[in-house]
Amino acid sequence: MSRIRILSEHIANQIAAGEVVERPASVVKELLENSLDAGATRIAVQVEGGGTRLIRVMDNGAGMDEDDVLLSIERHATSKLRDESQLAAIATLGFRGEALPSIGSVSRLTILSRPRDRETGTRAEIRYGRLHAVHEDGCARGTIVEIRSLFGNVPARKKFLKSARTELYHIEEVIRNQALACVGAAFSLRVDSRSVIDLPAGGGVEQRVRDVFRCQDPLLPVDFTAGDEKNGLRLSGYLLQPEVSSSRTNRLRILVNGRPVRDRMIRHGVVEGLQGFLMKGQSPAGALFLQLAPAEVDVNVHPAKLEIRFRSSQEVHRFVVQAVAAAIKAYQEEVRSDIFSIPAPSPEQAAVPLFTAEARRPLPASSPPEAGSGPGEPVRRPGNMAVRRSAEPAASFRHDQAPFSAVKPPDSLADFTGLTLIGQFAKLYLLCEKDDRLIVIDQHAAHERIMYQRLRRDYLRRDIPGQNLMFPVSVELDPRQLETLKRYDADVALLGFAVEDFGESTRVIKAVPALVSHLDPAEMLAEILASLCSAPRDEPAAVVPPRIDHLLASMACKAAVKAGNRLAPAEMFELLRQMKDSELFSHCPHGRPVVKIFSKQDIEKWFHRL
Incomplete structure (x- = not known):
């Protein structure tokens, strides 16, 4: 039988x-x-x-x-x-x-x-x-x-x-x-x-997202279509603002062709698109609707139809990153026009420079860099790569300037940003006024984002300026540090360092990134090597590898004006000007918000005037 x-x-x-x-x-x-x-x-x-x-x-x-x-x-x-x-x-x-x-x-x-x-x-x-x-x-x-x-x-x-x-x-x-x-x-x-x-029915997608998430804060709209219409790729929906996101990973709801699914690849694309706008431990939240040709996705791979398979997952991942990044950029422009909107200057005003050449330099760090060799002199990097030394020495903040009330900036300075500068609070926050609103700006976070954007741009151009050291610094490295330096020597060079061999375990630092040239070179190199050693494996689709992005953010943090630095009025206006001109400015590269706006109504409610 x-x-x-x-x-x-x-x-x-x-x-x-x-x-x-x-x-x-x-x-x-x-x-x-x-x-x-x-x-x-x-x-x-x-x-x-x-x-x-x-x-x-x-x-x-x-x-x-x-x-x-x-x-x-x-x-x-x-x-x-x-x-x-x-x-x-x-x-x-x-x-x-x-x-x-x-x-x-x-x-x-x-x-x-x-x-x-x-x-x-x-x-x-x-x-x-x-x-x-x-x-x-x-x-x-x-x-x-x-x-x-x-x-x-x-x-x-x-x-x-x-x-x-x-x-x-x-x-x-x-x-x-x-x-x-x-x-x-x-x-x-x-x-x-x-x-x-x-x-209830009939409120539209935005209202349904608000009802589902019980959210009354402004939402971040996403609506992006691929240039290639063959696959019919379109991502739409709404994300919650980064500052109201949470650590819960299930707050991002993904729907593919109208079907709720769980997909790590799409979630990762959203996180990468929000890079620099989420704090450590935060996860994106919202509802995203991905539309594509039915033949490009297999929904029949899971009994409960919760998991799907894409014909070209890498293409979809890149598309999601681009879509979310485009939404962030559009959001930045909306915030920029809201905060910095000003009437077009008259021809006479446009002809008057708002800042001298000295004031137009990038906001400096809190202490001056050491003097280097002659301007423009190249420094050789490992692997025959040259570090470009900034021809213009960086200025430094002066903390012995006259009090705010004693220095009156030109009237055109306020006109340039569209904000009325009230002053500085706790040596950390800039207080501004516009249209019956109080605008509070974290000076360190704002400058950190500006520095990060500049470093990221220079890295993508393979052109981060280096600063020659007047006296090269010798450092002793342990075997792990030596192995990391050997493995990532090209990355270290691209960041603006010039490091040469000087014995079995000794290395000589001859140049450092110009933005952080005021910091201790040995400590800076040790921190970078430690970060590279513990960095996760890079994602193939990343434009800037995560290990490098982390280092750029760290360098920007060290280069930015610090909490506790008292700024002169001209320096405050220069920071506002650079914020206005920066591609992204609403969050520091670690995800902390830069700007907080209080309406007159908010303040009057607080004082029970309404």
């Missing part, structure tokens, strides 16, 4: 249920997809006992007659596929025909449905995979699916469920994701007779 046997239909359905029905939230997901595919515009969900005692989903969709109700509980019975050719261009959320029979095999399932052209509906009752009763019943047009005693016949599965509170959280996440996928439908959730979610 053969030892191999064909499984019974009941056992096969239970196995399929293990793939499709992972937890109560999986049941809700499958039923919501069926409702949306049926054209429902109102979907109400009721849950008791975390979903194991009761799940009821009611919709006003197309409904089913008796024949369709009976077919819907058969395996691989679906209204969404007619032939093989449609499989490559799936547009519906569900299509396998496995959901209802799989759910029915591990629960007590009741279906009550009525199509538009029938006076009465059909009720079908299934108990743990076996049809118990079918009869006519009165009901409104649409479908009601009720699941009781989920996993009642498989206690081993039920044992692995989490607490009712955790299971409810996953159900809420499923409903919010599906609500984003179909903003034209209304969704509600009641838990033990308590209303938990109520999302």
Whole structure:
């Protein structure tokens, strides 16, 4: 007798249920997809006992007659596929025909449905995979699916469920994701007779994002289309502002061709596009909708359709990075025009220089650099690469200048930025006024972003200026540092260092980056080598490798004006001018915000004047 046997239909359905029905939230997901595919515009969900005692989903969709109700509980019975050719261009959320029979095999399932052209509906009752009763019943047009005693016949599965509170959280996440996928439908959730979610229809994508995230702050719009229309790539949606993001990684909701999915590659692209705008430990939040040709994505690789596969994942990743970066740039321009908007200068005003040559130099560090050799003299880098020494020595901040009130800047300075400078607070924040708003600027974060943008630009041009040292500095390196320097010698050279061998473990530093030439060369090199040694493996698609980007941000931080530096009025205006001209300025490269705006209304509320 053969030892191999064909499984019974009941056992096969239970196995399929293990793939499709992972937890109560999986049941809700499958039923919501069926409702949306049926054209429902109102979907109400009721849950008791975390979903194991009761799940009821009611919709006003197309409904089913008796024949369709009976077919819907058969395996691989679906209204969404007619032939093989449609499989490559799936547009519906569900299509396998496995959901209802799989759910029915591990629960007590009741279906009550009525199509538009029938006076009465059909009720079908299934108990743990076996049809118990079918009869006519009165009901409104649409479908009601009720699941009781989920996993009642498989206690081993039920044992692995989490607490009712955790299971409810996953159900809420499923409903919010599906609500984003179909903003034209209304969704509600009641838990033990308590209303938990109520999302009305008709408010548009932005309002639905606000409702889902309970966010009233300004959103960052994303709308980017690929130049090559062959794949139909388009990314749209809204991201929450970086300062209201959190450490939770599930706050970014991704939908591909209208289908909520989990995709690390897309998430990584969003994070890379937001590079320099998220603080350490923060994760992006918002809802992004990726559209592309159905033939370019395979949605049939996961039983629950939560994971997908792209034909060209690297191309999609690059596109997502570009789309998010473009959104950030557009956001910067909006903030720039809001803060720095000024009327066009008259020809007479345009002809008057606002700053002398000295004042127009980059804002210096808090202490002057050491003098070097002659201007413009090149310094040889390892590997026959030359460090360009800045021909113009950097100026330094002077902290012995007259008090703010004693120095009156030219009137044209205020006109240049569109801001009225009030002064400096706590030797760290610039206080400005514009249009009945108080604008507070972190001087260190602002200057750090300006320096970072300049270093990044010079790095991409392979042209970071170096500063010759009047007296070369000898350093002793341990074996690990020597190995790191040997491995990353080209990177160290591109950062503006000139380091030469001087014995077995001794190296001589002859030049350092001009922006940080006032710092201790040995400490700076040691810090860079430590950072390079512990740097993660670079992503192939990164324009600036992460290890280099981290170093550029660190150099910018050290070069920027510090907290505690008292600035003269001309220096404050110069910082504002450089902010206005910087490509990006709203956040420092470590993600901290640079600007905070308080409206007159905000302040009057604080003092109870409203």
